[in-house]
Amino acid sequence: MSEKRRYHNPVQRGFFPDPSVIRVGDDYYMVNSSFQYFPAIPISHSRDMVHWHIIGHAITNPEWLDISDIKDSHGIWAPDIEYVDGKFYIYATLRLNADGKRENNVMRRQLVMVSDRPEGPYSKPVCLEVDDIDPSLFVDDDGSKYMIIAKAAQAVPLSEDGLKVTGPARTAWEGTGERCSEGPHIMKKDGWYYAIVAEGGTGYGHGINVGRSRELFGSYECSPYNPVMRQKDPKAPIQRAGHGKLVQDQNGKWWCYYLCGRPNSGNYTTVGRESAMDPVQWTKDGWFTINEGKGPSTEQEAPDLPECVFERNLFDDFNDTKLNLEWEFVRNPDNGSWSLTERPGWFRIWTRDGQLNEIRAKNTLLRREQELSYEAETKVEFYPDKNGEQAGLTCYYSTATYARCAVCYEEGRKIQLVINRNHGEELVAEIEDVQEGPVFLKVVVEKLTRTFYYSYDGKEWMQVGMLENCIYLCDEGVPDDPKRHTGTLVGIYANNGGCGSRKPADFDYFRYND
CATH class of the missing domain: 2.115.10.20 (Glycosyl hydrolase domain; family 43)
Structure with missing residues (x-):
């Protein structure tokens, strides 16, 4: 038997x-x-x-x-x-x-x-x-x-x-x-x-x-x-x-x-x-x-039923005209703030007012983390030229706690790794003089450690920075926050940092692997 x-x-x-x-x-x-x-x-x-x-x-x-x-x-x-x-x-x-x-x-x-x-x-x-x-x-x-x-x-x-x-x-x-x-x-x-x-x-x-x-x-x-x-x-x-x-x-x-x-x-x-x-x-x-x-x-x-396995890892090349059902926006997305058809094969987000630490931020697209260790990466084309403009990758729990690694403009084109532990952003690492063209971004999660990388070709990866002991990305990590009932999600975002611009950020794909 x-x-x-x-x-x-x-x-x-x-x-x-x-x-x-x-x-x-x-x-x-x-x-x-x-x-x-x-x-x-x-x-x-x-x-x-x-x-x-x-x-x-x-x-x-x-x-x-x-x-x-x-x-x-x-x-x-x-x-x-x-x-x-x-x-x-x-x-x-x-x-x-x-x-x-x-x-x-x-x-x-x-x-x-x-x-x-x-x-x-x-x-x-x-x-x-x-x-x-x-x-x-x-x-x-x-x-x-x-x-x-x-x-x-x-x-x-x-x-x-x-x-x-x-x-x-x-x-x-x-x-x-x-x-x-x-x-x-x-x-x-x-x-x-x-x-x-x-x-x-x-x-x-x-x-x-x-x-x-x-x-x-x-x-x-x-x-x-x-x-x-x-x-x-x-x-x-x-x-x-x-x-x-x-x-x-x-x-x-x-x-x-x-x-x-x-x-x-x-x-x-x-x-x-x-x-x-x-x-x-x-x-x-x-x-x-x-x-x-x-x-x-x-x-x-297991129950005595025929096994029926579904693939839960995600590779989205954004070639469809509808979003994969694994994706979630943080609150209601604004009409006209994103498109899968404006540039076929790419997910386009236009920068708007409202940063990740604000409820009014509407341009954040996420999928659930499934395991305590995983990798996620994306490729973004974004050409900021005003201070505050940013687009990239985020590990997001709430407006109070998240990490973000983004192509941005701060007196020049840069890549910044920023964390929000409890209602306050902190700059952790910065890459200056980022070259023109697309940028690949990746996060490698090993339990409470999250390491962020960038690349210009998707093959040779360079470290932006490492975050250790990320206990703030969970229900229990910020005990003075009144309600924390969700979980950490990972995905992509774009906003203008308050400068008022409406600029396209194009994402070629998103890959998630446990």
């Missing part, structure tokens, strides 16, 4: 937090939080439950979601996907700034999108004025629809089409009393309502607790196996495990997808929170455990 196939966690690697997964026939679909990035809510597909690739986004029309002034780590939180009566429903929280500029100072509202196809296009988001977080859809045996939402597991009755609130929220299960309840789901099996809630905060005390009842609105009893998921070993390679949802495969076996984080040389999850999967075991008395209560696994026996 051949050896059973194995897989390693996380299964959806890189900045893919808060997973919600469904099965439709032999296909599996996952959605994840996207925060301030656009297009919003990546939708991924798998046939073997282990290998995933992005097939679309729930919101692709910038006129339907204005997040142009959304603060870092605000925006789209914790989406849920369900398949009901031949339609795909996605519910998500829109976390607003709540800084006095919004009507009634509302912090959160819920969005609903519907499509006949899992990849979309989805309908224009319908807004549900419920000021809480992490909605999911539950359909009871009689067809009644409820939006399940924190705190703990509240049930908000919905109209038949799922697009309107028809009554006040009622608490189904109040949770265990642990702090920071979020990510609630309710499922029904064998006459029991199971309320599944993440508690303990989304950091290193994260976990999943469960209660059950014969009635939707209780009373619920707590599982004797709680927490059914939590990492209790502080030295383990997978931490921050929680926020989960169960799914049954076509062979009848149950699994749980949940978020997690891989520490990078200490408790620094630089790639962000990711999505992992472990098997579910049902007990004789009708409770369930996840991975037999051992916490998150690093290696596991």
Whole structure:
């Protein structure tokens, strides 16, 4: 007998937090939080439950979601996907700034999108004025629809089409009393309502607790196996495990997808929170455990499904008329700020006002880092002649923390390596008298060390500078920043540094290799 196939966690690697997964026939679909990035809510597909690739986004029309002034780590939180009566429903929280500029100072509202196809296009988001977080859809045996939402597991009755609130929220299960309840789901099996809630905060005390009842609105009893998921070993390679949802495969076996984080040389999850999967075991008395209560696994026996591997490394030569689905803009891109057709085979960005440390910066195109070590490179043609103009490569976490290596103009054409550790740019290295013509830029990441290079031919590389101990490129690295829930992405950008110019920066390709 051949050896059973194995897989390693996380299964959806890189900045893919808060997973919600469904099965439709032999296909599996996952959605994840996207925060301030656009297009919003990546939708991924798998046939073997282990290998995933992005097939679309729930919101692709910038006129339907204005997040142009959304603060870092605000925006789209914790989406849920369900398949009901031949339609795909996605519910998500829109976390607003709540800084006095919004009507009634509302912090959160819920969005609903519907499509006949899992990849979309989805309908224009319908807004549900419920000021809480992490909605999911539950359909009871009689067809009644409820939006399940924190705190703990509240049930908000919905109209038949799922697009309107028809009554006040009622608490189904109040949770265990642990702090920071979020990510609630309710499922029904064998006459029991199971309320599944993440508690303990989304950091290193994260976990999943469960209660059950014969009635939707209780009373619920707590599982004797709680927490059914939590990492209790502080030295383990997978931490921050929680926020989960169960799914049954076509062979009848149950699994749980949940978020997690891989520490990078200490408790620094630089790639962000990711999505992992472990098997579910049902007990004789009708409770369930996840991975037999051992916490998150690093290696596991794979589902008994045909393996279907997708290439996640990226080489984009920009020859297509549409962007690869791995790309994300930081907030809404400005109309006319970029083009794939102005110079065929190149991605063109025009410099605009707004630098990387400003929310108004619109010309930043990124893809997720997937591993703690990787290489990325690009080729740029850019001819700045005004102080402040810049275009190049960036490892970007937020407006507060990033590294950038760019062709720029500062009393002459130069290459500069600049870091922002905590709301302040620092010049690390500078190459003067950069020759005319295209410039190749590359970053080599080895855990917390990032080394930047330049070349004139793409073959002979010269070092610009090295950044060591880049702990600021993660959730935990700047503890005084109020919200840090994303991960580090890598990509390309251009801006004018405030000089007001609109100048083209052309990128010939972008290569990413783990």
